[in-house]
Amino acid sequence: MALDVLGCRSGRGIESRGACAGGDFKGFEWVVWRIEVQDPSRLAGEDPDLDERTKKAMTELAVSLGCVYEHCVDVDTYEDGTPYYAWWVRLPAVEHAWRGPDGLPQALGPLRQYLAIQLPDGLKWEITPDREYTVDHAGSTAMRASYDEVIAPFERALMPLRRDGADALDHRGEGLEGAGEPLGRHVRPVAVHGP
Secondary structure, three states: EEEOOOEEEEEEEEEEHHHHHOOOOOOOOEEEEEEEOOOOOOOOOOOOHHHHHHHHHHHHHHHOOOOOEEEEEEEEEOOOOOOOEEEEEEEEEEHHHHHOOOOEOHHHHHHHHHHHOOOOOOEEEEEEEHHHHHHHHHHHHHHEEEEHHHHHHHHHHHHHHOOOOOOOOOOOOOOOOOOOOOOOOOOEEEEOOOO
16 A cells, blocks of 8 residues: 655645654644545445445544544545545544654554455555644634534524534534543543433
């Protein structure tokens, strides 16, 4: 499996490693990482349905690692027509900083291994921190802290209208016991809603 550990990814493409390596994420409570697989030969098929196939396992695995699975894109292409699949995972700052020998946060290893068995060999992997999503999340968190008394009533009124099951999810990762501690410490999921 070919793997590139690149600099920071933004909505405009890959930025330089120097602009994003480590230091630029200091002060963020969470850092969003993007796991991308490029499939120029369409080895995964025309409609791989990776979002639905991997959502449950990625969500559970991320929680067990003290992280939060965000979402997957499995129907997009680059301008040259090369299809790619991407998964976004939010890591607490301490997990973001705890790196393995490959330079990646250690929490991403099991997620990458799971995805590798879901996909055919011969694809190009890129794993990068996503500056845009990291900043968006930090801004959203700050807005919620400042305006929760305004936002919460709208959420309570509108959430029952959702049909995608989002009302049962804790989207801020607040139900994680031990979140923010390195993997070697006792990180285990705690039920947030229901059994």
